[in-house]
Amino acid sequence: MSNITYIEAISKGLREEMQRDESVFCLGEDIGAYGGAFKVTKGFIEEFGEERVIDTILAEAAIVGVSIGAALMGLRPVAEMQFADFISNGWNQLVNMGAKTHYRWGAAVPMVIRLPSGGGLHAGPFHSQNPEAWFFHVPGLKLVAPSTPYDAKGLIKSAVRDNNPVLYFEHKYLYRHVKGEVPDDDYTIPIGKGEIKRAGKDITLITYGSMVQFSLEAAENLTELGVEVEVLDLRSLLPFDKEMILASVRKTNRAMIVHEATLTGGIGGEISACITQDAFEYLDAPVKRVASIDTPVPYSPPLETYFMPNTEKITSALTELAEY
Amino acid sequence: MSNITYIEAISKGLREEMQRDESVFCLGEDIGAYGGAFKVTKGFIEEFGEERVIDTILAEAAIVGVSIGAALMGLRPVAEMQFADFISNGWNQLVNMGAKTHYRWGAAVPMVIRLPSGGGLHAGPFHSQNPEAWFFHVPGLKLVAPSTPYDAKGLIKSAVRDNNPVLYFEHKYLYRHVKGEVPDDDYTIPIGKGEIKRAGKDITLITYGSMVQFSLEAAENLTELGVEVEVLDLRSLLPFDKEMILASVRKTNRAMIVHEATLTGGIGGEISACITQDAFEYLDAPVKRVASIDTPVPYSPPLETYFMPNTEKITSALTELAEY
Amino acid sequence: MAESTAAKKNITNRKPKVLKRKLSKKQLTELYYYMILNRALDDRISSLYKQGKFHGGAFVSRGQEATSVGSAYALEKGDVIGPMIRNSGAVLVRGVPPHEFLANYLGKKTGPTHGKDGNSHFGDLKRNIFAPVSMLGVLIPVCAGAALAFRIKKEPNVALTWIGDGGASIGDFHEGLNFAAVMKLPFVLILENNGYAYSTPTSKQSLVEDFVVRAQGYGIPGEIVDGNDVLAVYDVTKRAVERARKGEGPTLIEAKTFRMKGHAEHDDASYVPKKTIDYWQKRDPIANYEKYLLKEKVLAKKDLAEIQSTVAKEIDAAQTFAEESPLPLAEEAEQGVYAS
Amino acid sequence: MAESTAAKKNITNRKPKVLKRKLSKKQLTELYYYMILNRALDDRISSLYKQGKFHGGAFVSRGQEATSVGSAYALEKGDVIGPMIRNSGAVLVRGVPPHEFLANYLGKKTGPTHGKDGNSHFGDLKRNIFAPVSMLGVLIPVCAGAALAFRIKKEPNVALTWIGDGGASIGDFHEGLNFAAVMKLPFVLILENNGYAYSTPTSKQSLVEDFVVRAQGYGIPGEIVDGNDVLAVYDVTKRAVERARKGEGPTLIEAKTFRMKGHAEHDDASYVPKKTIDYWQKRDPIANYEKYLLKEKVLAKKDLAEIQSTVAKEIDAAQTFAEESPLPLAEEAEQGVYAS
Ligand SMILES: Cc1ncc(C[n+]2csc(CCOP(=O)(O)OP(=O)(O)O)c2C)c(N)n1
């Protein structure tokens, strides 16, 4: 066990996978000697050499495409986007080639794309996006979004070992803001399985990534009202753990979804629709959603604070839901 | 009034806009002398000349980017994607530059992208997609999807006159499969307003594009059971007509959404979530969704038929909902 | 134009050269066989399309058989190819039987995609063939990725793909070729300059007549070849592949050829001037190769006829197989989205 | 390398040339003023960053002032520019006052984006300035689009944008430049080859030393210029702009320069060899231009000092303005997604 940050956990998990399996390699902009914009791959080039830690040209379509080609030949590339936002340049490669290949002709594409995402750091419209919902509508991809150092290590390992293109959303705010106990041994977290972060009988709060911590704080706030909120951390977004959600909602009869991505078209809509569809008779109140407002991510602190969910906003939405 | 096809209506509307306003011009692959892959711009180059009907190089990022630049300078470009699927190559330009410019620095980007979309023609995974849900999660874009010749003409005009990037989803199956009365005069259809295609008191069916016709047929089938289905055609997807939906659901107490795009992450999730949120007390049954299954669009006819919604599937979902 | 002249200094003259390497009679015969097979398959595809037997569009490569066959023939078994829509000839050279094409066109369960995709949109990993996607250019970075995998795995193989004069305008061309260049990957890109991209003439796609000039911008060798001369194509590809195998990095080859039919079977190509067609008709790659084979006495007329009739029988059998094959079951649409 | 030699035949020698056009004293002085303004603004940005006054990152362009200022100075008012993160100098030349930068960095309501975006990510349509987005390369097609608009509207203007040695690897570079070339648009692209893209040296970005070689691949003229010589940059840009205005199409200019600081203020650039920095330190664009001005007796030492102190006051005032400006109201976050 070590007490390490979220970013250290990613780094550790990835390093262990590279040690375990020769077919794993990393590529991306400035990931070699520089160790990556956030230093996730710091020391990797020294340990694994230039052939397995590749500084690429500045070209995300190429990075994604090259990863697909290498994956088709049996390697397991782990590509870093310098910021999640830049995956937009590799969009076509990913959704048309990466995601559809196995369905079309049965060839597996075992690759990972690491996506440093999210706001809260005043990094403006192009270094703060949470683009997961776009990919959520792309059959053939898998999406994971760890919220703790423990999950970060376990999920990067599962992502690397999965035989499909996995998008690994790592939240920049969490990088150095959360620390936790992480086993030094090998372990994985199954893709598709969520976790009950806090048990409760009154409201089910479904969330992931950066919003888990705020949601847990808000859940604590609700105890003052005698309301016990069950907080579910999805961990995987595609596929997501529908059984866990439904079981909880059938118990609590109230549900709320929280995500940092903008509201309209966010994955909260899908989850709400699934709950209404499959647990309608159990619902005592409308399914609520808390998300960022429908705008680009603004830069200036008061604007960004207004834009994003936080503990306060989640608390007041929970209060409304409890009082419904 | 003329009785014309859906594709003729698009063509007519666009031609009238070019006649009306010198700042409107068209660009795209093979749209000039060839008249476009589907012949929407047939005869345009003869009428408006090479400077306003531009055959471009084969490069969608450039087509979208050039359109943005021309729009910033006050022109009104109408870009054709040869198939909607190819917008994936222009994704970055559109979502990062096109959609966010007005929010960031107040500059309007009045442009239209025409997207021949949809399946049912055995055109396989790359010539059949319905990509609207991706863009639905991009604040700053507007999305329209006409289902009739009348709307096709009215909406292309509104799209051209709008001061924002508007994605105009034109369904290839409808091109020559539907005909209707279309005024020869100028008229527009307001973006953001849907239409009640069929009044009913028992179930609200919300749909758009290619699924409107099938939904109307299914609604007819339900009369045998004494069930009156109200069919709403969204026409605009972003923004969508929430008021129309809620007013109808508050009356019928039952709602179903039908779209040809795949289920998970489709815009049906958002609509369902909005209904549950704002009309929860009125609901007598879970909100149902009928959509394509979560796979790429398969080519072979039995597979594609299985993949897509049709009158039969909609009818049986309506029956289930009526019987709930 | 200045750039054209400058360019020509650095590129092989496009006149077909005397073959630099001696091919055996068997090899020369195989090249002929595959070109005939390519054309016969295409002709069958055209006629099935006209009979309304297909569901979607149909794409053939009449006039470009030498480019596909000659280049693929220069590869070894372990090498990867990423064929585009005009490269059925290359896929045939790799050993995919014609019935797989026809079964795929007909959406049959027995096709390589089991009905999931159509026409020649299929791959075959055991033969090291990557399936194309429609989005042009995608295979350039992807095949560069295969080349990278070879290097990482220390396998002496090469990856090769093709692109059109139209597809060369896509950003992926630039990104993929530069990626391969900078990393000196064992990669070969063949640009088939066939005069048109759908209805768009090459002059509207590029100001430079010789796309190969772009190789200079990536610091890699560029070679122009007569794409209708199968031996020249074989030869230039072989040299590029050998360079790649030796670790000397990628090559861009421009094959000058012509698309003798419309973009797809529904396109009558009425936008192509008749004199252009006549010009290229005289340069038919198969007719020219036949002349060579006869002149050099590699094969006699009756040998050619025999090959043609073998091929005809193969295509008939392929059609029978494809037509008699079952369609997939509807529910199979749900299968295979994810690898397990 | 062969391609380099071939290339050099077609490109201007990179040695600064004797200025082809006579600039007035006023003009020569303005060039100096803007370079000083650029550097002083940058220095203030660095120090405010170090004081923790900014919310996000900070980007400066020390060492590249001549490229931004010289090129923008060659334009007319109606021309469009699409500045990148190193082109604050160009934005200053267009008349944007320094306080707009600082207010924008501080996320203030009075900044040109009203707090919506940060740093120099802003545009100004009344000055024909397009805001960059972070995604490199995007402005190339976009500015080509402005150039297309000029042509359609029959306005005699030109659009100009910049790209880095890193950004030049992005597909949009290829698509946008080829689009402009094929359509002969009034467009100029300046590639600032400053040795690095973040930590990545140019040698890992491209095998060719001279990016301008790529111009040949698009059939357009390419020119290399000493990016640290403001007059040479002005001159080469002026010629390109005149060509563009005459309808002769786009030009690719490669400015050889150096990024004298890290990628952003948080990056200490320890990956840059000291001798490289020393080499370029001696070629500081401002020091060199001062030498020229003094030698040619355009300005005296006291004139320079006076300009410097005017600029210092301007920057002080700008800082005061920016710091005293209010932040936007939180609810303003909701406004402006759509144009009405
Ligand atoms: C990115 C992209 N945009 C548009 C298309 C539609 N399209 C298919 S083939 C084609 C023309 C291709 O021309 P070229 O690359 O020269 O190949 P050729 O057909 O001549 O072999 C077009 C425009 C596409 N497939 N991909």
Ligand SMILES: Cc1ncc(C[n+]2csc(CCOP(=O)(O)OP(=O)(O)O)c2C)c(N)n1
């Ligand atoms: C498409 C894209 N990918 C990655 C980045 C992250 N990034 C920002 S600047 C930079 C380096 C840019 O180098 P260069 O183009 O040479 O410009 P310079 O900073 O030297 O002026 C990188 C990798 C980006 N902005 N856009």
Ligand SMILES: [Mg+2]
């Ligand atoms: Mg072609």
Ligand SMILES: [Mg+2]
């Ligand atoms: Mg640079």
